[in-house]
Amino acid sequence: MKVVVQNDKKCHKWTRRAGRRAGVHAGLAAVAVAGLASGCSEPDAPAPPAQGQQLIQAPAARALDSYATRLHASYTARVAATRRWGLKQVPLTPPRPPAAKARITARPGFEVSRQKDWYLPPVFTTVPTKDKVVFLTIDDGAEKDPAFLRMMSDLKIPYTAFLSNYLIKDNYEYFRKMQASGVTLNNHTLHHPYLPGLSYEQQRREICDMQDIMEEQFGKRPTLMRPPYGNYNQDTLAAAKSCGIEYAPIWNEEVYVDHWEFREDDQRMRPGDIVLTHFRGRGEWNGTMVDDMRRFLNYVTAKGFAVARLEDYL
Numbered sequence: 550m551k552v553v554v555q556n557d558k559k560c561h562k563w564t565r566r567a568g569r570r571a572g573v574h575a576g577l578a579a580v581a582v583a584g585l586a587s588g589c590s591e592p593d594a595p596a597p598p599a600q601g602q603q604l605i606q607a608p609a610a611r612a613l614d615s616y617a618t619r620l621h622a623s624y625t626a627r628v629a630a631t632r633r634w635g636l637k638q639v640p641l642t643p644p645r646p647p648a649a650k651a652r653i654t655a656r657p658g659f660e661v662s663r664q665k666d667w668y669l670p671p672v673f674t675t676v677p678t679k680d681k682v683v684f685l686t687i688d689d690g691a692e693k694d695p696a697f698l699r700m701m702s703d704l705k706i707p708y709t710a711f712l713s714n715y716l717i718k719d720n721y722e723y724f725r726k727m728q729a730s731g732v733t734l735n736n737h738t739l740h741h742p743y744l745p746g747l748s749y750e751q752q753r754r755e756i757c758d759m760q761d762i763m764e765e766q767f768g769k770r771p772t773l774m775r776p777p778y779g780n781y782n783q784d785t786l787a788a789a790k791s792c793g794i795e796y797a798p799i800w801n802e803e804v805y806v807d808h809w810e811f812r813e814d815d816q817r818m819r820p821g822d823i824v825l826t827h828f829r830g831r832g833e834w835n836g837t838m839v840d841d842m843r844r845f846l847n848y849v850t851a852k853g854f855a856v857a858r859l860e861d862y863l
């Protein structure tokens with residue numbers, strides 16, 4: 550199995566060696582961590598510590614040394630998880646979330662009238678970023694596969710769930726476990742209707758009553774709402790805004806257990822693309838959610854993309 554990591558192996562080796570050589574010298578340890586964070590430039594040889602600095606710097610050096618050890622341990626755990634779940638390559642680690650977030654606007658052609666004057670939640674399919682990341686979003690909530698939760702925690706893959714109440718109400722507990730593992734739960738309406746076919750008031754009930762249920766069940770009112778089927782009109786976005794929704798992300802690719810569908814004609818993923826898949830199992834698909842995720846992760850890793858957390862970029 551070919552193992553791919555974002556920082557190449559020489560860099561890890563150098564860091565461990567340098568960490569040992571450095572002993573208590575914090576300056577070198579800091580350079581070593583910078584090497585880990587930035588790829589693999591060979592640093593200049595460090596200057597020896599000045600007299601009297603060692604005692605002051607020792608605790609920081611130990612902290613950094615243990616950081617490097619933890620990093621190595623976490624990578625080893627990811628390699629083991631990669632084997633356990635039958636992936637071809639270790640999923641790439643996403644870069645740090647951006648300190649300054651890009652301004653999200655509606656994708657051209659996806660605006661509704663008065664979009665800007667009324668500050669309506671933007672509908673978008675890609676987040677503006679140069680980072681080679683995609684965002685995984687999973688919809689509806691019919692399938693509640695415990696193996697899927699284990700797999701994603703094991704591999705530390707972030708994702709965002711858009712839930713529809715009629716599919717999750719028989720087992721909120723499953724989604725509480727998901728939330729406890731760091732996943733953000735978002736609004737996908739009460740009954741998954743075709744929203745543009747409903748009046749403003751009916752749409753408000755579908756979206757805003759779901760906000761209330763999410764708060765009751767999960768302790769938080771979502772700020773993201775995905776209109777079912779990606780269909781919406783001005784009333785949808787106005788209703789969503791009235792009960793606290795800030796963004797209406799849809800998707801640029803859709804993953805099924807046996808194929809992919811791209812929105813763009815060139816059939817390629819782009820940095821910042823939002824990818825959709827569904828909580829579905831053998832009842833609806835020729836495979837499990839674990840199979841679906843295996844396909845997704847193998848593809849994005851082979852293309853050199855990491856999976857990042859959507860909320861970190863908004």
Ligand SMILES: [Zn+2]
Nearest residue numbers: 688689777778
């Ligand atoms: Zn849906």
